[in-house]
Amino acid sequence: MSFKLSFLLLMNVFIVIFFFAVRKSLAAEEDYFTICSVSRNCGRLNIKFPFFILEQDSACGYPGFNISCRNNTQPILSFPDGDYVIHDIFYQNQSFRVSKDIAFARDAVCSHSISNISFPEDRFYLPSDQRQIFLLFNCDLTLLTRELSQSKVNCSAEANTTLALFNNDPMQYFASEMCNNTVVAPVATSYEGEGSIEDILNRGFVLNWIASNCSTCEASGGKCGFDYSTYHFKCFCPDRPHAWYCPPGNDSTGFVIKVATASSVAGAVVLILLVVCLIKRFSFKDGTEGDKKIEAFLKGHEFQTPKRYRYSDIKTMTNSFRDKLGKGGFGDVYRGKLPDGRQVAVKILNKSKGNGEEFMNEVASVSRTSHVNVVSLLGFCFEGRRRALIYEFMKNGSLNKFIFQEKEQRQLKWETLYQIAVGIARGLEYLHRGCNMRILHFDIKPHNILLDDEFRPKISDFGLARLCPEKESAISMTGARGTAGYIAPEVYSRNFGRVSHKSDVYSYGMMILEMVGGRQNINVEVDHTSEIYFPYWIYSRIELDEDLGLQGVMDEDDRERVRKMIIVSLWCIQTDPSNRPPMSRVVEMMEGNIDSLCIPPKPFSSSPPRSPPANPEVQPVS
Structure with missing residues (x-):
């Protein structure tokens, strides 16, 4: 009897403690809604989620987005390589313009005191269309061409010659061979070519942020924040936090109701604890x-x-x-x-x-x-x-349904196909270079390219992907992965070289050839009377500058687009991975002048056998 009495007394004490804990927690949750509702400004900028000012509660912002407001006028964001001044924040597209917290002067540009930027790539990334300026230091004056002389920075010491070129300048690669060091700095696209080099650097560049979108929460009457206990986004509402938005009819009365019913909830706590224990034991x-x-x-x-x-x-x-x-x-x-x-x-x-x-x-x-x-x-x-x-959701589905058709049924114009090819190249360049971990896709093919309502391509289906550190290229792999017809030779046999991001380059090249010829690479027939391997056939036509006989080529612009796609793809499918360009170079080749492209070496020594593999879908081997 005394044991039962002691147990009941203990349970009552527990329920009372639980009740007050719930009440205190609910009050704290209501406080977050109030705290995060306060408008914060630093100078002329409104500071709100995902940013927060250091003096503000950190739950009102995203980890790593804390801002110090210098002299109540300048928002300062700290990166590993120093402080940056925020000039503009564009909440609608999750981007902001920043510059290093120093005043760039001619002496800094000439003396090589400028360094590459460094920012946390798990939170921020550079827009794909962002321009870059290449500062090349200690350049050999004797090798300067007339074109490069126009890019020379007027420094006091000629022996320390500095060149400044934008990344769309075709002389950039030639210049890098005659200079000792290079610093790459992103610059806001709209300011390219306006003012001096120092002015352009001081105007800064644009960064996008990676954080949950706040618009849905704010539209529902909530205030965006972050729950550090679960490390997830939270929408703070008048009654309590919700995952993404405040439910309809959400107001402060919900808090009163929850406090009033807290004792009923506490009464069921023993049952809940038992259920939790059972779940942990048997899950x-x-x-x-x-x-x-x-x-x-x-x-x-x-x-x-x-x-x-x-x-x-x-x-x-x-x-x-x-x-x-x-x-x-x-x-x-x-x-x-x-x-x-x-x-x-x-x-x-x-x-x-x-x-x-x-x-x-x-x-x-x-x-x-x-x-x-x-x-x-x-x-x-x-x-x-x-x-x-x-x-x-991608309205137009996958690319394959637009290219594997009879020639007279081709639906997409060559200009659209060309823009799709460029977009895929940009996406692959981002996967290979734009993430803090290099992502190798290993299954690039038309079925895995999705098209939105404006036929913008998006790379999908990462089931075979592999991650590797950004500075590492080659990876170890115990078996082939991908789809026959697109798999690089080194994935089948290590005698051709090591598996790396160049394997995706090969798949990209084979896919672009399909976009040009409208045929699948597992089918080696070119037409009803020929069994010549299509890449071999098209290489011989390009080499001899013969007409390709492709449908839908309307004018000289179309012919240039087709020829550019073919030459770039032939570079991409070189048997030796070291002869293939990285995707960054592929983008430049696709967007550059056709006259700057030379025909690559023949990418194959002989035509492959006519019969495709019995099982064209090669799955990964663990």
Whole structure:
């Protein structure tokens, strides 16, 4: 009897403590809404999420976006290489203009006291169209050409000659050979060529930020913030924080109601604790090793991964999988709609992929990206064997349906195909160079290029992707991965070289040849009477400057676009990986003058056998 009395007394004490803890927590949550509602300014700029001023509560901003307001007039953001002054913030497109917290003068430009910028690439990235200025120091005067002389900076000491060129200058690569050192500085595109070199540097450059979009939360009456206990975005509302937005009818009365009912909630705490204990004890008892591996992965990457949905949410947003968009290498894709009305594409991963490699590849790779030519991952679902990935919806589907047709049925103009090829190149350049971890895709093909309503391309399907440190190029791989017809020779056999980002370059080149010829590379027939391998055939025509007989070529501009696409793709499919250009060079070749392109060496020694592999889809080997 005394034991029961002691137990009841202990439970009552616990319930009282829990009640006050809930009440205190709710009051604190209401305080965040009030604190983050206060308007903050530094000089003429309004400072709001994801930025926050140091004196403000950090929960009102995003980690790493803390600003110090110097003399109440200058917003200062600190990067690893020093302080930067924020000149403008463009909240509508998540970008801002900054410059180093120093005044660039002619002496600094001439004396090589300028260094490359360094910023946290897990939070910020340079826009793809951002211009860059190349400052080349200690250049050899005897090798200066007339064109390069116009780029010379007037320094007092001729022996310390400095050149300044923009990244669209064709003389940039020649100049780098005659100078001892190079510093690359991004500059705001609109200011290129306006004023002196010092003026251009002092005006700064534009950075985009990687953080949750605040517009949905603010539109619902909430204030954007960050929950450091869960390390996730929070929308602070009058009643309490919500994941993304405040529900309709949300006001301060909700707080009173929750406090009034807190005692009822506390009464069920014992049951909840028992349930939690049971879940912890049995949650993985029947799960596979692959499931445990994925859960550990998601836990370790919680800050980087997008929103996690329940399987019931997936069924709701897809209307019980009513509208099937297509079938990919790892599962079926359905049309869906998020609660805020946005259309999405939902990929339901095949149950047969037991170890979950493709799921983790997609989440790990795409979550690190933010680029106009890379598809955006908006969410995911993982409930044991039920796995789904939620992507932005692309109205025009995949590229393959626009190029694998009879010639007279070609739907896209050559100008559009050319712009698609350039966009894919920019996306691959970003994956290889624009992320803090280099992302190798390993499955570049028309099926994995999606087109939006304006036919802008986006790279998708990262199920075979691999991550490697930015400064590392070659990787070790125990088996071939990719799709036959697009796989680089070194992926099949290491006798051709080491597997690296150049393997994606090869796949890109083969895909561009398909866009030109309108034929799949696993089919080696050129026409009804010829069995010549298409890249071999087209190389011989380009080498002899013969007409290609392609449909839809309307004028000289079209002929130039086609020839440029062919020459660049032939460079990309060189058998030796070291002879292939990096994607940054591919972009420059595609956007540059056709007269500056030379025909590459023959990229193959002989035509491949006529019969394609029995299984064209080569899956990864663990």
